[in-house]
Amino acid sequence: MTLKANRQAATQSLSKKRLRLWLRLLKSTRRVEDELRRRLRAEFASTLPRFDVMSALSRAPDGMKMKEISKRLQVSNGNITGIVDKLNEEGLVLRVTPPHDRRSQIIRLTTKGHQEFARNAEAHSQWIDEIFGRLDEDDVDGMIRRLDHLTEKLEAQGKGD
Amino acid sequence: MTLKANRQAATQSLSKKRLRLWLRLLKSTRRVEDELRRRLRAEFASTLPRFDVMSALSRAPDGMKMKEISKRLQVSNGNITGIVDKLNEEGLVLRVTPPHDRRSQIIRLTTKGHQEFARNAEAHSQWIDEIFGRLDEDDVDGMIRRLDHLTEKLEAQGKGD
Numbered sequence: 001m002t003l004k005a006n007r008q009a010a011t012q013s014l015s016k017k018r019l020r021l022w023l024r025l026l027k028s029t030r031r032v033e034d035e036l037r038r039r040l041r042a043e044f045a046s047t048l049p050r051f052d053v054m055s056a057l058s059r060a061p062d063g064m065k066m067k068e069i070s071k072r073l074q075v076s077n078g079n080i081t082g083i084v085d086k087l088n089e090e091g092l093v094l095r096v097t098p099p100h101d102r103r104s105q106i107i108r109l110t111t112k113g114h115q116e117f118a119r120n121a122e123a124h125s126q127w128i129d130e131i132f133g134r135l136d137e138d139d140v141d142g143m144i145r146r147l148d149h150l151t152e153k154l155e156a157q158g159k160g161d
Numbered sequence: 162m163t164l165k166a167n168r169q170a171a172t173q174s175l176s177k178k179r180l181r182l183w184l185r186l187l188k189s190t191r192r193v194e195d196e197l198r199r200r201l202r203a204e205f206a207s208t209l210p211r212f213d214v215m216s217a218l219s220r221a222p223d224g225m226k227m228k229e230i231s232k233r234l235q236v237s238n239g240n241i242t243g244i245v246d247k248l249n250e251e252g253l254v255l256r257v258t259p260p261h262d263r264r265s266q267i268i269r270l271t272t273k274g275h276q277e278f279a280r281n282a283e284a285h286s287q288w289i290d291e292i293f294g295r296l297d298e299d300d301v302d303g304m305i306r307r308l309d310h311l312t313e314k315l316e317a318q319g320k321g322d
Contacts, residue, residue, distance in 0.1 A: 017301045018293040019286050021308075022193065026235045028308045029190050031315045032183065074187045125180050132179040134314060139307050140178045146300050147182075147189045150293060154192045 032131055039127055044120055049073070050083050051124065054092070054109065054117040063096060063108030092116055193292055200288055205281055210234070211244050212285065215253070215270065215278040224257060224269030253277055 001009065033048060040046040056072040057064060064072070070080050084107055087093040092113035096106045109117065132140070162170065194209060201207040217233040218225060225233070231241050245268055248254040253274035257267045270278065293301070 014298050014301070015286065015290045017298065017305070018296065019289050021293060021296070021301050021305050022289045023235065024305055024308045025186070025190050025193075028312050029186050030235070031312050032186075035315055035318075074184065074191070125176065128180050128183045129176045131315065132182060132311060134310050135179065135182070135307060137175050137178065139310075140175070140182050143304060143307055144178070144182050144185055146296060146304055147185045149295050149300075151189050151192050153295060154196055154292065157196075 032128075035131060036124065036127060039123070040120070043123060046120065047083075049080070050087070051120055053080060053083050054087070054113065054120065057093065057107060057109045058114060058117045058121070060108070063094075063106035065104055065106060069107065087113065193289075196292060197285065197288060200284070201281070204284060207281065208244075210241070211248070212281055214241060214244050215248070215274065215281065218254065218268060218270045219275060219278045219282070221269070224255075224267035226265055226267060230268065248274065 036051075037048050040048060040051055052073045053069055055074075056069050060068075066080060066084070069084075073080075084093060084095075088095055091110060093107050093109055096108060098104060098106060135143070197212075198209050201209060201212055213234050214230055216235075217230050221229075227241060227245070230245075234241075245254060245256075249256060252271060254268050254270055257269060259265060259267060296304070
């Protein structure tokens, strides 16, 4: 093969590898999510969207509006209204209507909600530690660095909108 | 610090890093998906679930049942029935009822559907190549290897069910 043909072949090969990496990223995150869902259901009768909602609320001591909650979710959107209703029924969140804005409800975790989330979060961290247990510190550092490198450009584009 | 305390601190630190990696994986894949959605909408008036459905069908020359399609999807489930209806209306898929099983419909791409998907897939590959452009061959190989390492254990567990 000529030098030019060699380089073209190498470029195509890298292009195919990048596609393969993307498909692996999708598949891996999905597998980990499935495992987390399984354990949340088994240990806490909970779901990933529910954990995600409580996680967002746990970081907002003054509560959040419904719209803000859905912006903060990290996994695929669950039925947020249904989730908040159930948390409310279980005494884990309060719906507060501020005096100056009767149309905006603020959702906040109760003390019981904070405690319940703390238990879920502790377990969740241990599960992630176990699931990612085969990756040592170099693996983990290397992957974080490359993922940050990947998203830097996208983040910059996003800000330009 | 004692040697034991040092080791405990190092273990906790790695545990925290693994959690951070998981959150990065979620955030990165979501950002890339958002970018793909944006481009699919702009270039092809299409969506990621629709692309995903066509992708699954493109690999099944004899067609697939609706249930099989949803199993194969790689991104979050769109409204598959709605997607297939629209593809049908646009002449991109056919709904075929086999003579021996009138209750099972098979969905297959038409020639026009295969051509449309080929155009989408070509563009999609170029976008992935561009989005992942900052990662060189070593980066990509390294990440694929680590993701495979990560999911090996989960896949083994899955087969044990």
